[in-house]
Amino acid sequence: MNQTVTIAVEKHRDYIGSKIGMWLFLFTEILLFGGMFLIYSVYRSVHPYDFHNAARELSLIIGTINTLVLLTSSLTMALSISAIQKGNKKLSIIFLILTIILGIIFLVNKYFEWDAKFQHGIYPDSPGLLKRKEGEILFYGLYFVMTGLHGLHVFAGVILLSIMLIAVIKKPYTEFSLRSPHLELFRGSRLAAYDKNRREFWKSELIDDYVKEIIVTFKYILTKEKVNKADFVQLENSGLYWHLVDIIWIFLFPLFYLIT
Numbered sequence: 001m002n003q004t005v006t007i008a009v010e011k012h013r014d015y016i017g018s019k020i021g022m023w024l025f026l027f028t029e030i031l032l033f034g035g036m037f038l039i040y041s042v043y044r045s046v047h048p049y050d051f052h053n054a055a056r057e058l059s060l061i062i063g064t065i066n067t068l069v070l071l072t073s074s075l076t077m078a079l080s081i082s083a084i085q086k087g088n089k090k091l092s093i094i095f096l097i098l099t100i101i102l103g104i105i106f107l108v109n110k111y112f113e114w115d116a117k118f119q120h121g122i123y124p125d126s127p128g129l130l131k132r133k134e135g136e137i138l139f140y141g142l143y144f145v146m147t148g149l150h151g152l153h154v155f156a157g158v159i160l161l162s163i164m165l166i167a168v169i170k171k172p173y174t175e176f177s178l179r180s181p182h183l184e185l186f187r188g189s190r191l192a193a194y195d196k197n198r199r200e201f202w203k204s205e206l207i208d209d210y211v212k213e214i215i216v217t218f219k220y221i222l223t224k225e226k227v228n229k230a231d232f233v234q235l236e237n238s239g240l241y242w243h244l245v246d247i248i249w250i251f252l253f254p255l256f257y258l259i260t
Helices: 015-046 048-055 060-085 089-119 134-170 229-257
Strands: 003-006 173-180 189-194 200-203 214-221
Touching: 015 048, 015 134, 015 229, 048 134, 060 089, 060 229, 089 134, 089 229, 134 229
Parallel strands: 003 189
Antiparallel strands: 173 214, 189 200
16 A cells, blocks of 8 residues: 555644733833832922932933933834844844844943942942932932833843844744654555645655654745744744833933933
8 A cells, every 4th residue: 555644734823912912011011110100200299309419410421321222222123123024134133133232232331330329339228328318218219129120121131132033043934843643544655745735845755564653844944035024923022022121211211310
């Protein structure tokens, strides 16, 4: 007996569900920072002059540089996604690398800014800070908590984009494996694969009594013309996260650096 066995395999991808899941996650992040912005507003209304005086000690130059860095990184992130949607993988990788570098620059600047405050004895529960007025203590408490939490989000974003960079370099491809637990069903047959036009593009050797296991793995390398938005929904979701991180900083910057 020499017959061909046709097996239909479809890898399910819930792109819409992935998008909805990311938007729900971003909504929780908005609630988190929104609550902190509300707390800031309440305390600032109670201690306006103390907040004003404490903000004068922050470096407006570093804050401005970090703002420009994040705004630029948001642009490069958008350009990376746009490039991959147009099938330009090389350009997408370049812009993604630039985004990661800009994120690292932001974190380095933030480190030096925090280090300067620590050198001057200004950090949570420090003796120098506890000697100040109540409003200034509250200001710096909010400053370290909110900018610190934002810095953690930037760090997480850099890690996430690094993972996406590896994925873009290795992709676009679709890979799936088929392992048959019912070997006896295929005895004396051959496995065959067909494209959507029912054209055969692969056929196995005859499966005889010497075959102990069947494992078939397919990897489809997508051409430039076939790269589409759905192939990189994870990159788009990562871009949404990065844009949110940038937007949060746009609110943090005037609250802490421009109120003087």
